[in-house]
Amino acid sequence: MNDAKAAVLAHGLRVVRGGAEVLKGLDFAVPRGSVTGLLGPSGCGKTTLMRAIVGAQARVTGTLEVLGRPAGGAELRHRLGYLTQSPSVYLDLTVRQNLAYYAAVLGIGRADRRAAVGAVLDDVDLGSHADALGGTLSGGQRARASLAVALLGTPELLVLDEPTVGLDPVLRRSLWDLFHRLAAERGATLLISSHVMDEADRCQRLMLMRTGRVLAEGSPAELRERTGTDTIEDAFLRLVADDQRREEEA
Numbered sequence: 001m002n003d004a005k006a007a008v009l010a011h012g013l014r015v016v017r018g019g020a021e022v023l024k025g026l027d028f029a030v031p032r033g034s035v036t037g038l039l040g041p042s043g044c045g046k047t048t049l050m051r052a053i054v055g056a057q058a059r060v061t062g063t064l065e066v067l068g069r070p071a072g073g074a075e076l077r078h079r080l081g082y083l084t085q086s087p088s089v090y091l092d093l094t095v096r097q098n099l100a101y102y103a104a105v106l107g108i109g110r111a112d113r114r115a116a117v118g119a120v121l122d123d124v125d126l127g128s129h130a131d132a133l134g135g136t137l138s139g140g141q142r143a144r145a146s147l148a149v150a151l152l153g154t155p156e157l158l159v160l161d162e163p164t165v166g167l168d169p170v171l172r173r174s175l176w177d178l179f180h181r182l183a184a185e186r187g188a189t190l191l192i193s194s195h196v197m198d199e200a201d202r203c204q205r206l207m208l209m210r211t212g213r214v215l216a217e218g219s220p221a222e223l224r225e226r227t228g229t230d231t232i233e234d235a236f237l238r239l240v241a242d243d244q245r246r247e248e249e250a
């Protein structure tokens with residue numbers, strides 16, 4: 001894939017945290033306009049990789065390009081949306097006030113702010129709770145309010161760290177529908193982490209990680225075919241077993 005087609009491009013990407021190398025020389029590309037899933041067990045480095053992509057991670061070496069620019073550049077701030085694992089809403093402000101605050105931080109002009117806030121409230125279907133205080137929201141509502149913050153300013157790249165964790169199946173389905181609409185209708189690129197393998201089939205592409213490395217990349221169908229398995233969970237287990245065998249032989 002050439003650079004223009006990749007929303008994220010990494011060569012030899014390494015990150016050291018707490019004295020240990022937690023990303024160990026990653027090479028990968030995330031195609032523009034795709035819904036790409038980042039899957040792997042707890043502690044394999046998904047959050048660290050996402051933090052590196054949005055420019056929030058120290059001690060990153062190697063090449064990491066985001067939307068054709070070096071990761072972390074100030075000019076990327078308005079082109080990225082990042083949802084962290086912990087909800088980012090202020091509990092003593094209403095949902096609408098939270099969004100208006102973040103819209104102001106993003107530099108969305110006063111005249112456009114109301115429309116921008118209304119649009120993301122619609123996206124996450126939270127209009128009915130727009131005037132509720134953050135502290136009175138349910139866990140799922142708070143997660144959607146955080147997602148609405150990440151959607152402000154119609155970012156070209158959305159980096160979403162476990163956006164559906166703890167949500168009921170109906171809500172999960174509607175968020176996955178939203179993610180696909182954002183890619184199909186707005187051309188956005190979505191990189192979405194999960195350790196729930198049953199969400200893998202909702203992605204157009206997958207990156208499977210293990211212990212700071214990318215084990216495999218491809219569509220769910222390609223990965224099942226490559227490993228001769230019927231499910232992504234089995235494909236992942238096969239890839240892990242092959243990887244362990246290679247480690248033992250080395």
Ligand SMILES: Nc1ncnc2c1ncn2[C@@H]1O[C@H](COP(=O)(O)OP(=O)(O)OP(=O)(O)O)[C@@H](O)[C@H]1O
Nearest residue numbers: 017018022040041042043044045046047048049195
């Ligand atoms: N602040 C930190 N200081 C030192 N090491 C850290 C820090 N945060 C994470 N790590 C280590 O970096 C490695 C990767 O962690 P990371 O949070 O990126 O994994 P993850 O795949 O996102 O896990 P999870 O699915 O549980 O969120 C882990 O071994 C973890 O212990």
